[in-house]
Amino acid sequence: MIIEDKVIEVRGLTKDFKEIRAVDSLSVNVYRGDVFGFLGPNGAGKSTTIRMLLTLIRPKEGSIKIFGKSLMEDRNDILKDIGAIIENPAFYNYLSAYKNLEILSRMSGREISSNKIMETLETVGLKERSASKVKTYSHGMKQRLGIAQALLHDPELIILDEPTTGLDPQGMKEIRDLINYLSKEKNKTIFLSSHILSEVEQVANRMIIINKGKTVVEGKVQELLDSAEMKVTIEVDDVEAAGQLIKDSGWAGKLLSINNNKMVFDVKTDEIALLNKYLVSNNISVSSIVPTRSLEEYFLKITNESN
C-alpha cells in the first residue's frame, strides 16, 4: 500500500472580512510531489487562502497543517521550507535586486552565500542586472525576481499565486517550463493558484476549483477534464447524409452545428470513438476528427453552477 505524504492539509478553513465570507469551510490536501492547481474566478478566495497558508492573514476557523506540523504552533519551522510569490511581486525598489535577495536570505533561517544569490539570479536571467535598482525593472523582470526570492533558500514547497499575471506569452512559457523543471527535476511540491484553467492544465497533476470560498470540484486534473464535455469537429465527405443520419439518431442532442463539410459535436472523450464508429458503419467517410476541449466553458459552467 502506498501512503501518500501530505504536504498541505487544510481543514474547515474559514475567513470573514466584516460581513463577507471570503473563505468558507475549505478543505484541501496537497501531496508530496504534486503540482497542485488552485483555481477559481477572481474573488473566489484564492489569495485569501494563500495568505492564510503563509500566516499573513489569521483564519477565523479551521486548521492548517504543513509538512505534518500545525502552522499556528510551528510557524517559523514551516516557513523555512516554503518559497512563495503572492500576487504582484513587491520589493524594496530603492535597492538592487542583489541587495533585495541578500536581505531576504539573511531572514531565511539558512546560510545562503553570495554565490548562491548570483546563481539564483542567473537561473531567472537577471544576473546581468543584479546591481540595478528594482525600480528600473519591468513587470516581467520583477516577476522573475519574485521567483528568485521564492527559490533562493531551496524550499520544499513553492506557493505561486498567479505567477504569470502581466507576462507576455514567452514569459508565461518560461514560468510553465520552470514549474515543470522544479517538479520533475527538483522534486518540489508546487501549489499554483490561477484563474486560467488552461494554464493549470498544462502543468498540474491535481487541482481544486473554488468559488465564493467553497470547493466546487477537486481531483486529478486529467480525470476532471475527461469528465468534461469537449467540442469535436468531424469532417465528412457527404455532410447532408451525415446530418440526416445524426438527426435521426441518439446523437442529435450532441450536434452543435454543421458548416461546409464539418460537423461540430459536444461530447465526452470516451464518446468520440463511438461517434466515429457510428458514422463509418453507416457509410459516411470521416476524413478528420479534431477534438477541442472547451476549458473556459467547463470552468464557467462549474463556477456558474456553484453560484
Added chain:
Amino acid sequence: MLQLVQIELYKIFRKWRSYIGFIAIGVLGVIIQIAMLYEGQKSLDFMTQNLRDSFVFVGNLLNGFLVSYLILNMLTVHIPFLIALVAGDLLAGEATAGTYRILLTRPVSRFKVVSSKFIAGNIYTFSLILWLAIVSLGVGAILFGFGELIVIRTGSVLILDRADVLWRFLLAYGFAALGMSVVCSLALFFSSLVENAIGPIVSTMAVIIVFIIVSAINIDLFKSIRPYLFTNYMLSWRLFFSDPVDISKVLEAVLILFGHIIFLFSITAIIFKRKDILS
C-alpha cells in the same frame, strides 16, 4: 535580532528621506550659529538688559555653550517632525510598497520584526540628536570657543562655570533623545494602523501640537491632565541646567517618558501581531 536591526537600519539609511533630518539640522544649526556670530551680542545684551543694572558681566558669555543651549531650545520642538518622517514610514511604508508580503513570510516572528523596526527607529532618532550635538557644540566651539554658560529664566539668572557645563549638555542631549524616542514610538504606533506613511506623520504631529497647546493653556481642566502628557516633559532637559539639579524631577520625567515608550510599543506590537496583511 541583531541581524534584523542591521537590515532595518540598512533600509532606513538607503532612503533619501532619512537624510532630510540630518540636512535640516545641519543647515539650521549652522545658519543659527552664523546669525549669532553677527547678531548674537545684541541678542545677549537684550536678554541681560534688566540685569546689567545690578550685575557686571565679564568674560566670553556669547560662546559655543550658550549657542548650543539656544539651538537645543529652538530645535527640540521641530525635530519631532523629522523623526515622524522616518518612523511613520517604518511599518506603513512596507504596506504601501507591498513588501509586507515578502517580509512577513520569512521564518521570523512578527514580534521580532516590529521590535527590530522599533530599535532601528530609535537608533535613527538617537543619531539625529547626536548630530544635533555635533553641529551645535562642534561648530559652536569653532566659531565662538567655550566659556561660562549663562542661563536666564524668569526671575533668575544662573552662570555655570565652563568646567561644569559639558556633562550637563551630555545629559541634556540624552534626555532630549529619550523625549524624541516617545515621538518615534508614537509614529511607529500610527504606522502600524495604516497603509500609507503620510497618515502616521500627520497624526504624530497633530498629537504633539494638540498636547503642546493643551499644556500651554492655563485652565483648571487642562492643568489636571497636563502631568499625563508626554509633551510636558520633552523640554525637561532644561532641568540639567539648574544648580543643583533636581534629581527627583528628572527621574519623574524619565519614568513618565519611559512609561509612554513601553505603553506605545506594547500596543504597536499587539496590533502588528494580530494584523491581517491585505496590502
